Amino acid sequence: GDSVTQMEGPVTLSEEAFLTINCTYTATGYPSLFWYVQYPGEGLQLLLKATKADDKGSNKGFEATYRKETTSFHLEKGSVQVSDSAVYFCALPTQGGSEKLVFGKGTKLTVNP
Amino acid sequence: DAGVIQSPRHEVTEMGQEVTLRCKPISGHNSLFWYRQTMMRGLELLIYFNNNVPIDDSGMPEDRFSAKMPNASFSTLKIQPSEPRDSAVYFCASRRQLGGELFFGEGSRLTVL
Numbered sequence: 001g002d003s004v005t006q007m008e009g010p011v012t013l014s015e016e017a018f019l020t021i022n023c024t025y026t027a028t029g030y031p032s033l034f035w036y037v038q039y040p041g042e043g044l045q046l047l048l049k050a051t052k053a054d055d056k057g058s059n060k061g062f063e064a065t066y067r068k069e070t071t072s073f074h075l076e077k078g079s080v081q082v083s084d085s086a087v088y089f090c091a092l093p094t095q096g097g098s099e100k101l102v103f104g105k106g107t108k109l110t111v112n113p
Numbered sequence: 114d115a116g117v118i119q120s121p122r123h124e125v126t127e128m129g130q131e132v133t134l135r136c137k138p139i140s141g142h143n144s145l146f147w148y149r150q151t152m153m154r155g156l157e158l159l160i161y162f163n164n165n166v167p168i169d170d171s172g173m174p175e176d177r178f179s180a181k182m183p184n185a186s187f188s189t190l191k192i193q194p195s196e197p198r199d200s201a202v203y204f205c206a207s208r209r210q211l212g213g214e215l216f217f218g219e220g221s222r223l224t225v226l
Contacts, residue, residue, distance in 0.1 A: 044215070099211065
């Protein structure tokens with residue numbers, strides 16, 4: 001079935017370091033792809049999305065490009081801040097449409113000053 | 114606008130007791146989702162509703178779990194009887210339309226002793 005696999009964490013970086021969190025997917029067709037973020041003690045919230053191949057989603061300095069050839073949607077940020085410390089989830093809709101959203105296991109990021 | 118509202122935020126109970134978690138989705142949203150989050154299993158979809166009708170409950174672990182949505186502004190997730198392995202954070206999320214962004218509540222942290 002449709003699924004996402006993201007890199008295991010935790011990831012610890014110093015402020016202003018470059019961030020990459022890998023995500024690959026298995027899907028029928030070309031579904032939309034999402035990154036959600038969960039800050040401590042909160043629910044998940046949408047960070048960015050891409051709806052078709054070669055699309056780039058971006059928000060708050062984060063970017064991810066929908067790569068059909070490599071079935072990937074890696075999350076990147078050029079210079080992380082302490083406030084980016086959170087858990088990041090890759091997700092895609094399953095069941096051939098957009099009814100259910102399936103999430104990866106999450107990658108915990110800690111940014112130290 | 115108010116977000117998704119969940120109650121209680123924290124619940125500690127003893128094994129065998131009934132637990133009821135509540136959710137008020139965002140007004141105007143027609144889909145509602147219940148997720149469970151644990152360290153071991155990540156984020157699991159338990160059940161979702163469209164227009165108050167349960168569409169897919171294949172994620173509900175067993176008969177001890179039940180969910181209802183009597184109207185567009187309220188849903189409950191009930192566990193009876195509760196067991197220690199049910200300890201988790203339970204999230205409710207709502208969505209305005211198919212393929213749209215999921216909005217999550219802050220979660221209900223359940224501890225079963």
